[in-house]
Amino acid sequence: MKIGIIGTGAIGGTIAKKMVAAGHQVFVTNSAEFVELEKRANELGALPSPLKDLVKGKAMVVLSVPTIAIPGLSKTLFDEMPPDTIIVDTSNYYPFRDADIEEIKNGKVESVWVAEQIGCPVIKAFNNLLAESLAFGGRSKGAPGRIAMAISGDDPKAKKVISGLIDQAGFDVVDAGNLESSWRHQPGTPAYCTELNVSDLKQALNDGVREVAxxxxxxxxxxxxxxxxxxxxxxxxxxxxxxxPKNPKSE
Ligand SMILES: NC(=O)c1ccc[n+]([C@@H]2O[C@H](COP(=O)([O-])OP(=O)(O)OC[C@H]3O[C@@H](n4cnc5c(N)ncnc54)[C@H](OP(=O)(O)O)[C@@H]3O)[C@@H](O)[C@H]2O)c1
Structure with a gap:
């Protein structure tokens, strides 16, 4: 599959490596000059792409930049994207890093806001595991204690495709529902960066309390x-x- 990734940091870079290892053709971009981007792409085993070309011809595009960077992406960036391209949003909103985004502060679900900013539907995935969990916590299918990742979105077919990629990356998947439900794996919830297996993650997604997250x-x-x-x-x-209290305690 041809995958484009915007952001080559802790998460985008790790996703790139994992997807390259799984045999996908991965194109990456970041905010650096092209020479620097080429170096980073080489490190990841991926191909460098200018941002303006990143979405062209891709089956999937992964947004892996700080939330505050999303409105700055060109409004026409996604115009040349094939109509069935799946967009994955990995972002988590942190006011100390992303400054004040009033709509999110007032309760709008983060990935709903992201979808509105870019004018395209997104699936939220790869947000509820730390980069280190993603890089080193993967296990083969069926391995005991395999960590599960939450995904949310409105397109069941897209979620199925992403679930396959997450499995290739070494993780089980729990579908948390539609995009509006993705608050259940935002920061401040029991599902967030707690490295749970499928049954514990299901419980954690159920236990989140939106008002206090x-x-x-x-x-x-x-x-x-x-x-x-x-x-x-x-x-x-x-x-x-x-x-x-209901999450399992580390040993
Ligand atoms: N770190 C984690 O454990 C973790 C886990 C789950 C989800 N997340 C979320 O995933 C997102 C990315 O996190 P991260 O930790 O990978 O961040 P990071 O290490 O700071 O990397 C951010 C990447 O975004 C690129 N970038 C920023 N603005 C850009 C722009 N306008 N155009 C193109 N590229 C741009 C940066 O480019 P340069 O390399 O040129 O600076 C960098 O490659 C965040 O929303 C974060 O909350 C992080």
């Missing part, structure tokens, strides 16, 4: 910012799990 997200960021040492990946997952 943003407050929990901000308190977690504040607590981590106050630390004098950088928490390890395991500590972050353990901390996230412990925020919600």
């Amino acid at each position: 943003a407050q929990i997200r901000d308190s977690v960021i504040k607590l981590f910012a106050e630390r004098t040492t950088q928490p390890s990946h395991e500590e972050i997952v353990e901390f996230n799990r412990a925020l919600f």
